[in-house]
Amino acid sequence: MNGLVRMEGIDKRFPGVHALKSVDFDLRAGEVHALMGENGAGKSTLMKCLSGVYQPDAGRILIDGQAVALPTPKAAQDLGIGIIHQELALMRDLTVAQNIWIGREPRLSFGRIDEARQNAEAAAILSRMNLGIDPRTPVSRLTIAHQQMVEIAKALSYRSRVLIMDEPTAALNDAEIAELFAIIARLRAEGVGIIYISHKMDEIRRISDRVTVMRDGAHVGTVAAAETPIARIIAMMVGRELTDEKAAIPDLSAAETALEVRDLSRGPELRGISFSLRRGEILGFAGLMGAGRTELARAIFGAEPADAGRILVHGREVSIRSPADAVREGIGYLSEDRKHYGLALGMDLRANIAMASLPRHADAIGRIDEQALGRIARDYIERLRIRTPGDWQEVRLLSGGNQQKVVIAKWLLRDCDILIFDEPTRGIDVGAKAEIYRLLGDLAAGGKAIIVISSELPEVLRLSHRIAVMCEGRLTGILPGGASQEAIMELATQREGAAA
Numbered sequence: 001m002n003g004l005v006r007m008e009g010i011d012k013r014f015p016g017v018h019a020l021k022s023v024d025f026d027l028r029a030g031e032v033h034a035l036m037g038e039n040g041a042g043k044s045t046l047m048k049c050l051s052g053v054y055q056p057d058a059g060r061i062l063i064d065g066q067a068v069a070l071p072t073p074k075a076a077q078d079l080g081i082g083i084i085h086q087e088l089a090l091m092r093d094l095t096v097a098q099n100i101w102i103g104r105e106p107r108l109s110f111g112r113i114d115e116a117r118q119n120a121e122a123a124a125i126l127s128r129m130n131l132g133i134d135p136r137t138p139v140s141r142l143t144i145a146h147q148q149m150v151e152i153a154k155a156l157s158y159r160s161r162v163l164i165m166d167e168p169t170a171a172l173n174d175a176e177i178a179e180l181f182a183i184i185a186r187l188r189a190e191g192v193g194i195i196y197i198s199h200k201m202d203e204i205r206r207i208s209d210r211v212t213v214m215r216d217g218a219h220v221g222t223v224a225a226a227e228t229p230i231a232r233i234i235a236m237m238v239g240r241e242l243t244d245e246k247a248a249i250p251d252l253s254a255a256e257t258a259l260e261v262r263d264l265s266r267g268p269e270l271r272g273i274s275f276s277l278r279r280g281e282i283l284g285f286a287g288l289m290g291a292g293r294t295e296l297a298r299a300i301f302g303a304e305p306a307d308a309g310r311i312l313v314h315g316r317e318v319s320i321r322s323p324a325d326a327v328r329e330g331i332g333y334l335s336e337d338r339k340h341y342g343l344a345l346g347m348d349l350r351a352n353i354a355m356a357s358l359p360r361h362a363d364a365i366g367r368i369d370e371q372a373l374g375r376i377a378r379d380y381i382e383r384l385r386i387r388t389p390g391d392w393q394e395v396r397l398l399s400g401g402n403q404q405k406v407v408i409a410k411w412l413l414r415d416c417d418i419l420i421f422d423e424p425t426r427g428i429d430v431g432a433k434a435e436i437y438r439l440l441g442d443l444a445a446g447g448k449a450i451i452v453i454s455s456e457l458p459e460v461l462r463l464s465h466r467i468a469v470m471c472e473g474r475l476t477g478i479l480p481g482g483a484s485q486e487a488i489m490e491l492a493t494q495r496e497g498a499a500a
């Protein structure tokens with residue numbers, strides 16, 4: 001393997017933030033190099049320097065041993081550096097081939113686009129990836145996983161030798177992850193160098209050759225993935241040993257029932273769901289992607305109300321036709337799509353965090369206690385380890401994971417008796433995850449009733465007092481908190497008619 005990319009002494013400052021402190025990084029041809037670190041450690045910023053989005057204040061970048069200038073993303077692209085962002089940027093109404101070649105379409109004489117050639121060249125790249133997608137398919141008809149693969153195809157169409165993937169599996173299910181990993185293995189065998197950013201510890205072993213860890217904008221170390229225990233990588237990331245023990249399951253037999261759902265149904269997505277949730281309880285929802293867990297949460301929250309069934313809050317039947325109804329009944333929902341529902345990106349952290357608790361900090365004539373709000377915001381910045389120069393920073397300038405922590409802080413502060421968290425730790429680093437688990441435990445101990453939907457089984461097992469499992473719109477069973485992964489998987493795949 002030879003040196004494809006070298007970054008030496010890369011330094012970058014933003015107002016109030018020393019984001020990169022003389023960072024070294026190198027990538028070999030034909031390797032998968034994982035880049036890890038807590039939210040805000042500087043991973044994306046380093047990759048933006050490599051892909052021509054940001055200009056480093058100091059340091060140099062070498063490709064094949066030659067120092068290069070990367071003044072623009074185009075310059076990086078021309079040198080074979082491709083980046084697949086977390087937020088996909090495809091044009092939904094165009095076809096796969098049109099998206100791949102957009103802006104540089106092959107032309108016939110008279111300037112007309114040569115659709116046939118465009119499709120054929122796209123097909124060639126897709127088959128190189130062993131992907132059975134017709135290049136004439138509109139992107140809007142593809143799954144998120146396939147859209148992401150089209151982004152990879154697009155990067156390859158620029159003859160990329162370096163591919164940067166920023167949390168590529170965040171929105172994929174297990175089968176899709178396997179498909180993506182197969183593509184990565186093929187590209188690696190062809191000599192493409194891949195930089196892989198992820199917070200999922202289990203993936204790192206499966207996929208990477210080397211791991212570089214960053215902390216607070218500095219390079220902590222680069223180690224061989226196969227030989228380094230996960231616990232060591234975590235310790236390098238967070239700068240301390242993590243103790244993350246499962247809390248004891250409380251006896252809630254005498255606790256009041258906070259939420260009761262009876263025979264809730266909507267079309268094929270939700271079919272006769274019944275369960276109850278007590279005060280002080282954390283009920284985890286497990287299931288495969290598409291099992292109907294988010295649909296259930298949205299029905300309870302009134303975002304997409306059910307067609308049939310009943311919902312009782314503290315024993316009283318309620319009618320929930322909209323999120324406003326749900327909030328009035330004391331039900332909060334932290335959606336899995338936080339970017340779109342959760343934040344005022346142009347406002348500062350203080351406003352974002354405090355917004356939810358504003359009414360409680362107003363006096364009789366509506367005056368807000370600004371100082372109290374500042375204290376609350378700073379308290380949550382500290383507790384959730386939100387990386388920011390201060391509570392005055394605009395939320396859009398925070399790293400992705402830190403933005404998510406802000407949404408979580410906001411919901412933690414809301415005055416709801418019943419809280420539904422949908423994938424609460426997606427994109428969140430291990431240290432903050434442990435902190436969020438602890439906070440959810442504290443909320444439950446304080447009498448809140450909590451539902452947690454998570455695709456990560458270890459997370460469901462770590463958090464839940466009981467575990468509800470869904471499959472194809474039905475609730476296939478409720479297990480005690482200590483259940484085995486096998487028992488959960490059995491219920492998660494128990495299709496109708498196949499039950500014993």
Ligand SMILES: Nc1ncnc2c1ncn2[C@@H]1O[C@H](COP(=O)(O)OP(=O)(O)OP(=O)(O)O)[C@@H](O)[C@H]1O
Pocket residue numbers: 014015017019037038039040041042043044045046387388397398399400401402
């Ligand atoms: N344009 C900007 N202006 C001000 N600060 C910025 C800007 N871009 C990044 N930062 C800050 O630089 C630091 C590093 O952010 P970066 O996005 O690189 O982190 P990250 O390691 O990718 O985190 P995550 O895992 O959350 O994606 C953070 O403190 C972030 O708030």
